[in-house]
Amino acid sequence: MNAPAYNFAYLDEQTKRMIRRAILKAIAIPGYQVPFASREMPMPYGWGTGGVQVTAAILGPQDVLKVIDQGSDDTTNAISIRKFFAKTAGVATTTATDEATVIQTRHRIPETALNENQVLVYQVPIPEPLRFLEPRETETRRMHALAEYGLMHVKLYEDIARFGHIATAYAYPVKVNARYVMDPSPTPKFDNPKMDNSPALQLFGAGREKRIYAIPPYTQVVSLDFEDHPFEPYRFNAPCALCGAENSYLDEIVTDDKGGRMFVCSDTDYCEGRQAAGHHGSLSAAPYKDKAQEAANG
């Protein structure tokens, strides 16, 4: 009994056909959320069931898969999804952004620029950007049909009235191809500019909410803003403590109970790549340790 228990990449062929048709429509109508018959997956909602279904529908034996969770290749979610596809599809996996052909992501876009041969698959919890403003699906659907997005600008304006600036820091709404307002999934708004005119195809899957949407390559993606309050990407004003990067998105790590903290790149592959290339930050210990070792040996 060596027969495989599952189809290639887990999903059955009828499901893949249904998802593939939805992906083609999603690409043809950039930013529009295509309903699809989301399946139950062997992981709970919130763990990327939408992204997993999209990845399963596009993945082939030649692909090299990378999975990140908040920029990291090493968290439970990323590792379990990577192992899931290594097991069910037998695909090669990697943590290096430039080696991957399919990158599934939860809430980050890699710092390394993507290329034309890559597909970025986002895991999306709430695909409808208007949902918290208007709970009825019938109404949000009509608002999209009429391109009636005034409510979203009111929300951003209320931020300014209350805080003096647009305080939305993640899931920052964008307008795709000058038509649909889209939720970029809860990526930090730091990543929004990377979506614009990207050479890579971007696919979004929301499993619980049963929606697939897409941004084709080289498509205009504009973050909503006001003339007097232009969109500004946000990052902590510090270099990475490990690799010294001045332009990457940073995680804040609390190191003690006396206010100590360090800032490190959220993209682990980018940070490790820079360290391997000889870049150091204020708290990187490795090279000094090596030198001490060499001195002791020498």
Added chain:
Amino acid sequence: MTTIAELPPGFADKVLSAQSTFRSVMDAMARPGSVQRIVPMAGAPGPMMRGTAAIALTLFDHDTPLWLDARMAESSDVTKWLKFHTGAPVVQDSSIASFALISDGGALPALERFAFGTSEYPDRSTTVVIQVDSLAAGRSFELRGPGIDGVATLQASIKPFDLFERLHINEALFPRGIDVVLVADDAVVAIPRTTRVVSKGS
């Protein structure tokens, strides 16, 4: 009278052939005007090209009503092959079709007869697969729109000659509209509803 045993075969490897074909079609749709190759081959019945047959096996099933043009519908090989391999229902009313297969582009019906989708559900539209003479030689067309870095050039020999003029309706209809997939043997080019095409003459 063709029996099932005499029908041209489907994919040798259903799973991986469908995956490979889909990636070609997905890349075509994501990069309008680029010519993608469909590698895995199945038997192609009657007037159906190899590429069209592979697309049918990859995307059609009982959930996708099909509309066939006269030349396709007249071929019992085509209808039997589609029924046996995909199970997709063939409908007479083109306005409810998920896909339309056109082998004789000269007789392409008015695009208004296909489904454009609704403003609320623009995805409920007909994808029109048109078999053409060549996607390598012929008149030049300039394409712009999402998926294209600046301008893409397509050289193709296409019937109907005024296809891209007819597709101008996509501009006014958007987000409703018609997505077109052009097939010439194993080559495929997609023209989604967002693509704007200008003919450059021959």
